[in-house]
Amino acid sequence: MTELLLARRRAAVFLGLFLFIVVLLTTQFRTSDQRAIGPLGTLLLTALLPVEAGMVRVAESVESLWEQFTEIGRLRVENARLRAQVDVLSRDAAALREQAASAGRLERLLALTEQITYRSVAGRVITRDPSRWFTTLTVNRGGRDGVARNSPVVTPDGVVGRVIEVTPTASRVLLVADSRSALGVLIQGSRDAGVVEGRGSGSLHLKYLSRAAAAKRGDVVVTSGLGGIFPRGLVVGRITSVTREEGALLQEAEVEPAAALDRLEEVLILLPRR
Amino acid sequence: MSRVLIYGGLLVVAGLVQVAWLARVEISGAILDPLLPIAVAVGILRGAEYGGAVGLAAGLLQDLLGGGPLGVNGLTKMVVGFASGLFERSIYIENPLLPAVATFAGTLLSEFLLLAVGQVTGLSGSAVASAPRVLTQAVMNGALAPMLFRGIKGLEVRLARTR
Numbered sequence: 382m383t384e385l386l387l388a389r390r391r392a393a394v395f396l397g398l399f400l401f402i403v404v405l406l407t408t409q410f411r412t413s414d415q416r417a418i419g420p421l422g423t424l425l426l427t428a429l430l431p432v433e434a435g436m437v438r439v440a441e442s443v444e445s446l447w448e449q450f451t452e453i454g455r456l457r458v459e460n461a462r463l464r465a466q467v468d469v470l471s472r473d474a475a476a477l478r479e480q481a482a483s484a485g486r487l488e489r490l491l492a493l494t495e496q497i498t499y500r501s502v503a504g505r506v507i508t509r510d511p512s513r514w515f516t517t518l519t520v521n522r523g524g525r526d527g528v529a530r531n532s533p534v535v536t537p538d539g540v541v542g543r544v545i546e547v548t549p550t551a552s553r554v555l556l557v558a559d560s561r562s563a564l565g566v567l568i569q570g571s572r573d574a575g576v577v578e579g580r581g582s583g584s585l586h587l588k589y590l591s592r593a594a595a596a597k598r599g600d601v602v603v604t605s606g607l608g609g610i611f612p613r614g615l616v617v618g619r620i621t622s623v624t625r626e627e628g629a630l631l632q633e634a635e636v637e638p639a640a641a642l643d644r645l646e647e648v649l650i651l652l653p654r655r
Numbered sequence: 656m657s658r659v660l661i662y663g664g665l666l667v668v669a670g671l672v673q674v675a676w677l678a679r680v681e682i683s684g685a686i687l688d689p690l691l692p693i694a695v696a697v698g699i700l701r702g703a704e705y706g707g708a709v710g711l712a713a714g715l716l717q718d719l720l721g722g723g724p725l726g727v728n729g730l731t732k733m734v735v736g737f738a739s740g741l742f743e744r745s746i747y748i749e750n751p752l753l754p755a756v757a758t759f760a761g762t763l764l765s766e767f768l769l770l771a772v773g774q775v776t777g778l779s780g781s782a783v784a785s786a787p788r789v790l791t792q793a794v795m796n797g798a799l800a801p802m803l804f805r806g807i808k809g810l811e812v813r814l815a816r817t818r
Contacts, residue, residue: 436675
């Protein structure tokens, strides 16, 4: 009995609610917009819409933050990719700069060979003596290329040294800065003669200069051709200071080498005349 | 009276959350509908009459906030809430899967009823085109149902204690 009453009650409730909904729907579809919320609905919306608007603003802020967050992640990936690309391009650029610099040096060597009357062969520095201020170095040209002992070695900037040892494929060069090196020179302007010796420290010492010689700072010093090794007129360096002692017959000077002896990469070896 | 106010407030909050926040997250065209699992939970816990009444209120609120004709969602959720009440004396009431399965089935029933009402009134679109959306909707609502069911159950327990 109770079950029957319960079932009847349920059916009545369902029917009542269903009828209510059907009536409501009927009123909706009678209007042109198919929507009629009445004064109660208007009151509810008036209360709820501002709250909804506030919640929408919160959602938009969260969306914006999320977009920025994901954008940061995307930008990090893009940044890493671009960094890798920059690394590759930097390496390529460095290689190209190196090639351009090498081409420039070789062009200058070529121009020098066209200026001098000697036969010559270009060589690349392959080793240096690291222990004593770069005073000897090894070049990748030797007897097979016509190089002989005492062959002068030059660059477009100036005198480098002379060959002291020869093998079929390489040669050892004694730099002008070595203390064992000495060559006859002239001051280019005044034609006063002297001898330049190496100091072993990178600079050169000009000796046996006449006291009457008009040597001054900045004067260019060139080979004199005396001694039979270096041709005449090759630039050795530039005077940086002059020393005249009271009562001395001679004066001396310090000379800075014209060739960059610590940064040599390609050199020109002058070959003996046939 | 307090039960009416509490459930009314709960429905208002759920409805606002749906239109303001959940409507921004679409999966295959489906949007999470927290009002339906609430109607199902009340139906299971309190019986068909209460389930139907809460379903009606939830549906009407959804229609009011949504901008469509009043009564479309009211009808469908009323029917689902009422039908859920048939499980009130079920031996499976303590099973956590019950709310999920009931909500899944309730969503399918609701969407079917919406389609039927739409066909009668000339509002809805193609049933075939809606199938993936409906299934996704049912899965999403079913996934949310156990959590809401626990919440509603806790609320009922608290209300029963304060009586």
